[in-house]
Amino acid sequence: MRMADRYISLAHGNGGxxxxxxxxxxxxxxxxxxxxxxxxxxxxxxxxxxxxxxxxDGFTVQPLEFPGGTIGSLAVHxxxxxLAVSGALPCYLTLNAFIEEGFDMAQLERxxxxxxxxxxxxxxxxxxxxxxxLPRGQGxxxxxxxxxxxxxxxxxxxxxxxxxxxDSILVSGPVGDHGIAVMLAREQFGLSGExxxxxxxxxxxxxxxxxxxxxxxxxxxxxxxxxxxxHEICRATGLEARLNGAxxxxxxxxxxxxxxxxxxxxxLACEGRVVAVVESTQASEALARLQALPxxxxxxxxxxxxxxRPHVVLETELGGERILDELEDDPLPRIC
Amino acid sequence: xxxxxxxxxxxxxxxxxxxxxxxxxxxGGHERSITMAGIRSALPKYVELIAGPGCPVCVCPEEDVYQxxxxxxxxxxxxxxxxxxxxxxxxxxxxKVRSLERAKAAGADVRPIASPREAVRIAQQNPERQVVxxxxxxxxxxxxxxxxxxxxxxxxxxxxxxxxxxxxxxxMLLDSDTPGFDGLVAPGHVSTVMGPExxxxxxxxxxxxxxxxxxxxxxxxxxxxxxLRQLLEGKRFLDNCYPELVRSGGNxxxxxxxxxxxxxxxxxxxxxGVIPSSxxxxxxxxxxxxxxxxxxxxxxxxxxRAGQMPPGCECASVVLGKINPNQCKIYGRACTPKTPVGxxxxxxxxxxxxxxxxxxxxxxxxxxKATADNMPLPSTG
Numbered sequence: 001m002r003m004a005d006r007y008i009s010l011a012h013g014n015g016g017x018x019x020x021x022x023x024x025x026x027x028x029x030x031x032x033x034x035x036x037x038x039x040x041x042x043x044x045x046x047x048x049x050x051x052x053x054x055x056x057d058g059f060t061v062q063p064l065e066f067p068g069g070t071i072g073s074l075a076v077h078x079x080x081x082x083l084a085v086s087g088a089l090p091c092y093l094t095l096n097a098f099i100e101e102g103f104d105m106a107q108l109e110r111x112x113x114x115x116x117x118x119x120x121x122x123x124x125x126x127x128x129x130x131x132x133x134l135p136r137g138q139g140x141x142x143x144x145x146x147x148x149x150x151x152x153x154x155x156x157x158x159x160x161x162x163x164x165x166x167d168s169i170l171v172s173g174p175v176g177d178h179g180i181a182v183m184l185a186r187e188q189f190g191l192s193g194e195x196x197x198x199x200x201x202x203x204x205x206x207x208x209x210x211x212x213x214x215x216x217x218x219x220x221x222x223x224x225x226x227x228x229x230x231h232e233i234c235r236a237t238g239l240e241a242r243l244n245g246a247x248x249x250x251x252x253x254x255x256x257x258x259x260x261x262x263x264x265x266x267x268l269a270c271e272g273r274v275v276a277v278v279e280s281t282q283a284s285e286a287l288a289r290l291q292a293l294p295x296x297x298x299x300x301x302x303x304x305x306x307x308x309r310p311h312v313v314l315e316t317e318l319g320g321e322r323i324l325d326e327l328e329d330d331p332l333p334r335i336c
Numbered sequence: 337x338x339x340x341x342x343x344x345x346x347x348x349x350x351x352x353x354x355x356x357x358x359x360x361x362x363x364g365g366h367e368r369s370i371t372m373a374g375i376r377s378a379l380p381k382y383v384e385l386i387a388g389p390g391c392p393v394c395v396c397p398e399e400d401v402y403q404x405x406x407x408x409x410x411x412x413x414x415x416x417x418x419x420x421x422x423x424x425x426x427x428x429x430x431x432k433v434r435s436l437e438r439a440k441a442a443g444a445d446v447r448p449i450a451s452p453r454e455a456v457r458i459a460q461q462n463p464e465r466q467v468v469x470x471x472x473x474x475x476x477x478x479x480x481x482x483x484x485x486x487x488x489x490x491x492x493x494x495x496x497x498x499x500x501x502x503x504x505x506x507x508m509l510l511d512s513d514t515p516g517f518d519g520l521v522a523p524g525h526v527s528t529v530m531g532p533e534x535x536x537x538x539x540x541x542x543x544x545x546x547x548x549x550x551x552x553x554x555x556x557x558x559x560x561x562x563x564l565r566q567l568l569e570g571k572r573f574l575d576n577c578y579p580e581l582v583r584s585g586g587n588x589x590x591x592x593x594x595x596x597x598x599x600x601x602x603x604x605x606x607x608x609g610v611i612p613s614s615x616x617x618x619x620x621x622x623x624x625x626x627x628x629x630x631x632x633x634x635x636x637x638x639x640x641r642a643g644q645m646p647p648g649c650e651c652a653s654v655v656l657g658k659i660n661p662n663q664c665k666i667y668g669r670a671c672t673p674k675t676p677v678g679x680x681x682x683x684x685x686x687x688x689x690x691x692x693x694x695x696x697x698x699x700x701x702x703x704x705k706a707t708a709d710n711m712p713l714p715s716t717g
Binding site: 191245260261262264309311313314315316317319320321323325328 | 377378553
């Protein structure tokens with residue numbers, strides 16, 4: 001790359017030599033694989049066994065780099081995880097990058113390198129991509145969009161209609177790390193800290209659970225967090241989700257920041273956790289399988305589904321209870 | 337001997353009082369802990385916990401919020417405010433900007449902050465803009481604002497102060513014919529700053545038991561136990577159930593800062609009215625940083641219901657513990673967390689929001705029998 005190209009300019013999106021160089025030296029260099037052909041307009045994929053699953057997601061996180069990840073690794077994890085919790089094995093990704101004029105080339109390199117490394121770890125290939133450059137002021141530095149393709153075994157049935165009263169609810173690790181890590185990285189509210197985001201591929205976790213015939217449903221609790229996933233389950237099934245507040249894993253640091261700003265950790269985003277609903281007789285087996293993985297060592301059975309009003313009810317350590325209501329708005333820090 | 341929260345709870349359940357007891361707290365932090373720990377549903381049925389005038393968002397006068405919105409809409413102004421002020425609605429015709437959040441959506445530069453330090457930082461980073469700090473809150477929030485002023489603030493920072501003292505509202509309630517509560521859990525943070533003695537009048541003058549509590553369930557339950565036991569045994573005093581932080585006399589340095597930077601002033605409480613010496617204003621030497629002097633009053637004479645509660649809204653009665661939230665005609669109907677009409681549905685310290693979050697959806701306004709002692713609780717099965 002030419003020394004002058006330390007920042008993205010509009011020329012990097014004009015279809016000419018600058019754009020070719022950008023694609024070859026940044027994107028293709030990090031993401032190269034036999035199926036990615038920068039000369040072709042479409043990628044040809046080999047035939048796949050099973051049910052083909054497809055998902056798409058956009059990524060606009062700020063800051064673009066945060067403790068435990070970047071917007072690049074997040075794009076891979078977010079897309080891979082949507083496939084993984086559907087019971088699929090992720091295979092391919094496509095990638096769109098919307099880059100703002102003036103963006104630092106070195107930072108772009110770092111982000112694409114972290115994206116490539118996350119893709120390698122999750123065993124997925126980026127098979128098609130596109131870049132666009134937006135005039136200065138029209139983007140948040142860098143936005144990514146990704147589409148993921150995976151395969152699910154034909155005989156695997158997962159989904160909300162399978163959830164029954166009596167089923168157990170599991171979570172694969174502490175909730176809210178990603179939400180708080182990103183907030184601390186913004187250095188808003190005069191707070192800072194060293195908490196790492198939980199962003200990761202959840203594929204090892206989901207693949208450990210998929211063989212269990214009692215597995216009903218899985219979801220990654222991203223925006224809106226644990227409470228929002230449980231709401232979706234309650235709304236779809238008409239059942240109550242009853243949680244034991246004392247056993248839901250929350251890191252001390254997350255709890256402290258929540259206490260200070262009036263947030264509720266159960267509504268904060270995770271990017272590397274799984275919420276699973278499992279038939280109760282297989283709950284301890286499911287827990288053992290999660291806990292056997294490094295990513296799942298803090299997994300817990302946190303409650304169960306039961307007849308009742310379609311509410312998420314948290315039993316507190318005092319034996320009281322509170323309803324985790326549907327999120328109405330973006331949470332705001334409170335006065336005191 | 338130090339008891340745990342479940343042990344205090346057990347002791348409360350062992351007390352035998354033969355009548356409904358209403359215990360009021362006047363602190364948003366208390367209310368939040370009570371809700372988060374599920375204390376309401378864990379207490380004996382005869383004890384009702386009331387959220388009194390302790391939510392700064394709920395008592396902030398409508399005209400101040402209106403003025404903050406008008407300032408926010410100016411292109412040369414950055415408006416910073418504590419987060420939960422952003423959604424408080426004011427009385428304006430449809431299609432006009434009715435909250436700071438709507439102003440933000442319409443392009444105004446409104447930024448939520450969590451401490452005065454951030455207001456200073458934003459002013460320093462934007463020397464070409466006028467930064468208005470809309471500062472609502474009680475003594476604990478106000479003391480850092482006084483400190484900020486005394487440390488010296490940038491020329492382009494203007495404070496729209498809407499600060500209140502906690503005890504005058506409780507005194508006003510107790511002076512009324514229907515105080516609406518039998519015992520008081522006095523605020524921990526406020527007592528840390530101002531000293532617990534501020535609350536002596538509750539038992540001395542009004543024969544109402546009181547206990548200062550901290551923010552952990554264990555301290556709150558200890559204070560509730562103290563209040564109930566005082567009622568049972570006919571004793572009256574101010575108990576300190578937050579001795580780790582609350583000391584006799586309070587934080588004299590913070591009190592000195594308050595006195596040095598601010599004056600006492602009569603202040604309007606939303607829906608309640610003016611309470612003597614219940615507010616703060618900037619002292620003359622900070623006039624150049626006083627948003628009230630810098631910017632003309634925006635409250636145009638003709639504005640309908642200026643300074644009043646929205647039509648149908650009974651937040652004032654709720655704040656004073658006179659009615660339960662769901663006894664307001666618009667609770668859960670026109671007024672929900674998604675479409676709040678009154679301030680009590682906005683803040684998560686507001687009584688209406690708290691009841692909603694606890695799962696109460698039914699409106700009891702038409703049911704005359706709905707009384708304070710049968711607060712509906714979330715179903716247990």
